[in-house]
Structure formats: C-alpha cells, structure tokens
Amino acid sequence: MEISVKSEYALRAVFDLASREGPQPTKIAEIAGRQAIPQKFLELILSQLKQGGFLASRRGAEGGYFLAKPAETITVGEILRHIDGPISPARRQLREGLPPDSPFPEFWGEVEEALAGVLDRTTFADLVSRWRENSTRQVANWQI
Amino acid sequence: MEISVKSEYALRAVFDLASREGPQPTKIAEIAGRQAIPQKFLELILSQLKQGGFLASRRGAEGGYFLAKPAETITVGEILRHIDGPISPARRQLREGLPPDSPFPEFWGEVEEALAGVLDRTTFADLVSRWRENSTRQVANWQI
DNA sequence: CGTAATCTCTAGTAAGTCGATAGAGATTGA
C-alpha cells in the first residue's frame, strides 16, 4: 500500500522547486541537500520528471531545474502516476477466473475515487501555501 | 500503491466464506477453486487470517474454514492491515532530515483518512449484499 | 481401530523490484 521512496522523493523535489519563486534554476545538489535525497538518485528522478513535462532544466554552470509550468497546475496525483504508475490499489491482471458478478471491481472503483479525490485536487501551490502557514504559525509560537 | 496479491486473495477468501450461510466449514480446495487462488498459497493465507481472529477452522475429514464472527463485523480495512500492514501510503521512516514545517505529514494524513473512510466502512456483509444485487440484476437481464 | 481427508507448520526458492551508485558525455557561463 505504500508509495515508492522514489515517488516520495519526487514529490519533495517538486515541492522544493515550487517553493522557490522566480525563474532562476535550482541545482540538483541544493535540492538533494535540503530534502535529504541521495544526489545521484535524485538526478534520475528529476530527469524523469522532465520527460513528463513537469520540470525544465538548464545545463552548465549556473544551470539547474525549475518548474515547467505554474505550481497551481501540477497536482500530487499527476506526479505519483508518472513515477509509480496507476494509483488504484487493485491489481488489473488478477481479475481472470473471477465470477463476473464479483463485487470487488466496483469496490475498488470507490477506493480509487476516494484516493483520487485528494491526490488530484491537491496542487503544489496548495502545499506551498500550507507550508507558509505552518511556518508563520511556528514563528508565532516561537516568539511567544 | 498496489496492495499485495496476498491481500487480494485474502479478501476474496473471506468474501467467499461470508457468502455461504450456515456454520458448515468450507474446504480450502473449494475456496481455491472458486476464487482462482493457488491452493498451497491459500493455506498460508487462511492460517494467517485465523491467527488474526477473523476465521476459525476444523481439521480432519469434513473439516474446513468458516468465519469466526458475523460478516457485519469484519471490514475490508481490517483484513488489509492484518495482511499487508499499515495502510498509509507515506513512509514512516522517511521523515528524518525533513524540515519540521513540511506540509507532507498533514497531507498524507488527509490521504489516509480518505482511504480509511472507504476501507473501514465497508464490511463483508456489504460486499455480499452488493453481490446479491448484482446477481439478481444479471438474472433479470438474462430473463428479458 | 484404521484409513482417508483435511488442516498445520516449517522451509525453501526463483524471479522480480527497489534504491542506489558509477562513470563517461554533453552543454553552458565566465
């Protein structure tokens, strides 16, 4: 039932980029450091996210990665599907030999809907604004 | 994001037992046949479900498995957790090195809630009654 | 009592996936 570590890294990386404003690229090494991700592994992940059209990059000195589109238009669900494949917890293949009136396909459909509801509704802009709220709340507590 | 094949088999097996009324035990071989599950594998699974208190069994000739409690009191979520472990898609360990104001823990909490909402609300009695509805609907169509 | 039919328990294992690493190559800025 768990998502892969790779997906978790991917989400963190996109979030990291979404939380920096402006179009200046961010170096892989910086993201890796801030988000506690093995750098060489992160390279693969970022490259894959670029293939998916979520990120863009610039090579060479002062190069790096940046969002290919606004954070409001990237959802968590999209990233998960691109890295881990379909989100449904049910196995597609395993349906063979099952009676045609099995209640499970319908049931898994409901589960998938519930999941997709949250995953596809949440954009990285949402995550960033939540993060800002948390930060200010923490600063407030800090000052008391 | 997928559940294990083992869990899927476990759900089917419990459903199979829930759909037979009366206290007479059902043989492993029968369940395996009807639900298209490798028999030796199913033996392990049923034994594990018995450990969990969901099933009971009788050995020897005319032995077999049966529900240890009413189908109304067994939820899909319980079975999944007992076979596959915690349901949350987020990794517990992977939190180290993350900034304390990360928005992800809260987000995963929401996802888990959405999932648990469906999984813990659905009992095997629900699945059986759905199944009966599907059957009659099909029979109805058949007769037309 | 004895035998066949079942469940029960302990190992084991082949294949695949996952997380990660290595290293050479291409591109860019200064």
Next chain:
DNA sequence: TCAATCTCTATCGACTTACTAGAGATTACG
C-alpha cells in the same frame, strides 16, 4: 579554455513477493 552542471547508460546488492514442498497433527467414519 575550464569548471560547473545536467544527461545518459549500465550495473548491483538487498530485499520482497508469490509460490511450492513435504512432513505432521487432527478428525470423521466405517
């Protein structure tokens, strides 16, 4: 030109998963 960076391909060990084997324990029944 040189250093910094992304890019691409290959590889690898550890772990998990799905499944199998086989002997043992228990029960119904004649």
